[in-house]
């Protein structure tokens with residue numbers, strides 16, 4: 001059997017799904033998601049799916065749905081079509097000249113990993129070197145209209161069995177909601193995420209969070225301000241976690257050498273795919289930094305990739321890989337992702353490990369494109 005794989009056709013599907021519960025962070029608000037699903041097909045007709053999970057607006061990262069589509073159509077897919085490769089790690093090398101655009105890259109990279117796993121007859125998790133058979137999921141809760149609304153939402157998720165809750169914070173929505181949630185749930189694994197909204201003028205507020213026994217404070221300062229994170233970590237006992245700051249392995253290296261983090265959130269989308277996400281895991285593990293997998297409200301395809309990644313041994317903290325039903329009334333995969341007492345089983349079936357619901361996708365597609373190798 002030939003060990004070579006070659007993508008001969010690529011499809012993009014822009015798919016819109018409503019969230020079951022509107023989500024608000026310090027930087028944006030969303031109720032409807034437009035993600036671009038990537039379908040890569042080899043000469044034998046085998047297919048691999050990936051997901052470009054960019055938010056619509058450039059408030060989390062610089063990308064938008066339109067920039068992702070543009071970069072995938074004009075740069076990434078043309079680089080991949082017709083090229084022979086043996087290992088999925090080689091696919092991102094095909095577009096090594098393209099800078100940034102991590103979300104667009106991630107969707108194509110995941111599709112290549114899924115295609116390879118399917119053709120080789122292995123699960124995505126085992127293709128990556130995953131060792132866990134199940135992963136622990138936490139939930140990420142947005143800013144609510146009132147603290148009572150937030151408390152009700154936390155209760156719902158705790159009753160559903162999730163052992164870790166992350167709260168979005170922003171100036172004016174930080175110490176009070178954290179105090180109330182902590183009072184209601186003294187033993188809960190609780191952490192906060194600021195999505196980069198604070199500056200060092202807010203040091204008092206950030207320091208005062210120390211008294212609540214939070215597992216971490218995620219991305220308090222702007223993405224490129226690693227120095228502020230390093231300074232904060234010197235004065236607080238709560239571990240600082242980086243999210244937006246780490247888009248490349250070089251970013252991680254700089255952050256490590258500045259001691260700007262004690263925990264790392266690894267997102268497949270933000271790192272530009274599974275190859276880079278796994279490398280970040282390897283590097284953090286070597287440095288003794290615990291990691292967890294962050295989410296971007298992925299549909300089931302991106303969610304399945306997040307779960308496979310979370311099966312690597314260094315993912316020792318709960319990941320944002322909660323059940324499909326927390327996000328969508330109907331997901332694009334069958335079966336959907338389910339969590340029992342916050343635990344998600346890692347699929348053992350080949351490739352993605354779920355069937356892709358192409359009827360649901362077709363019914364919710366607002367734009368599509370096919371490219372073939374010439």
Ligand code: OSB
Pocket residue numbers: 025060139140193195243294295296297298320321322
């Ligand atoms: O910072 O982790 C974040 C969603 C959109 C943008 C940024 C973030 C998030 C989340 C959602 O926290 C995590 C999830 O997918 O449940």
Ligand code: MG
Pocket residue numbers: 193195218219243244265294
């Ligand atoms: Mg975050």
